[in-house]
Amino acid sequence: MIKIRVLITFLLLGGAVFAQPLASGIATSKNEAAIARIDSATLNLRNKLYTFVEPGELNIYGFEQGDIPVYSDSLIALRLSLLETEIPLEYNDQVKNYIDLYANRRRGLISKVLTTSQFYFPIFEEVFDRENIPLEFKYLAVIESALNQKAISPVGAAGLWQFMPATGRMYGLRTDNYFDDRKDIIKSTEAAVEYFKNSYRIYNDWLLVIASYNCGPGNVNKAIKRAGGKRGIWDIMPYLPRETRGYVPAFIAATYVMNYASEHNIYPAPNNMYLHLDTVIVDNHISIQKLALAIQSTPEEIRQLNPSLKKGVIPFNPNGIVLTLPYQQAMRVAALRADTSFQSQVNGQWLALSSKEKQAPVSSGKVIYKVQSGDNLAKIAKKHDVSVAELKQWNKKVIKGSKVIKGQKLYIYPNRA
DSSP: OHHHHHHHHHHHHHHHHHHHHHHTTOOOHHHHHHHHHHHHHHHHHHHHHOSOOOHHHHOTTOOOTTOOOOOOHHHHHHHHHHSOOSSOOOOOHHHHHHHHIIIIITHHHHHHHHHHHHHHHHHHHHHHHHHTOOGGGGGHHHHHHTTOTTOBOTTSOBTTTTBOHHHHHHTTOOBSSSBBGGGOHHHHHHHHHHHHHHHHHHHSOHHHHHHHHHHOHHHHHHHHHHTTTOOOHHHHGGGSOHHHHHHHHHHHHHHHHHHSTGGGTOOOOOOOOOSSEEEEEEOSOEEHHHHHHHTTOOHHHHHHHOTTBOSSEEOOOTTOEEEEEEHHHHHHHHHHHHOTTOEEEETTEEEEOSGGGTTSOOOOOOEEEEOOTTOOHHHHHHHTTOOHHHHHHHTTTTOBTTBOOTTOEEEEOGGGO
């Protein structure tokens, strides 16, 4: 333990000493190699010793709030070269522009991503490690969705890995009235891995795999042909679609900034996100509201952690539905499933989480809703997690056309959705 403390002290003091002149924009080539190696050693040691640290503990260089350190190109290039990865991380003007974007102009976004990465990255890494995918591919999700599980692009791509519906279906991601697997952490990550593996079989080059993930193998093949058969990413770059020309440099820049955020005075933003979550299987048709009551959670919490659920119910599936929940709530669901005789009375009705309930939906009473000023069918349907068509079906005698009138009473059956 004494040796470890001495090593930590040496690294922290050494890094702080060397960083001071760089923060003011002064750097000499003589000490850059030493600085970069100290930064890299500090990074590796920090990752091994701490799973989570407060932002103040990460400010090992003693920066003031608002400081934006400036480093030389040669130092940044050397830092990139010291990252242990089988992906060649070249530093050039294109990469430099994206590093400037992330480390300077979008510091707030990177701060938020550093926070959410504490939850998502271990999940990605487990799948990547199992399937022999370079762990650095986790940074693709940063440039795809900024680690926003609910992200939807203007063209309809969704989730952490931004799958289009058709591509998602090719890789087994279900999109229907009840589910959008593109927003499921595990399923979408496993689908992305299958894409990476298939693409690597074609190109045997991870940077070409990354390019193809953005523009498709057809465009990569065209670029290779136009480049006279050359297969290096920088050789074919001028022939790729405009968006893809920035995609690989953005990936390299994101890899750099996420690894050397502290060196740029960027730290995880304060956040109440759960760090201790678990997955559990629910194999009954049950409303989210009733499940929340049974496990002492809230419907909002369940939806927040499971954005792949599109309605207010968890339908029966013979293989079960995998939910992500805070650890304690997940354990409560596991306990209910283990006790096949367990019943809990919720809001005057019996909630059964047993095999007897698998073949029939959980029954529930109707909700009588009084139309308010500013309401419309879409707004009311969204509020109760039902569809507009279902609202019309339940209220044939009341709803005329597609309009509702203030004061009308509508009958809604949330658990029949």
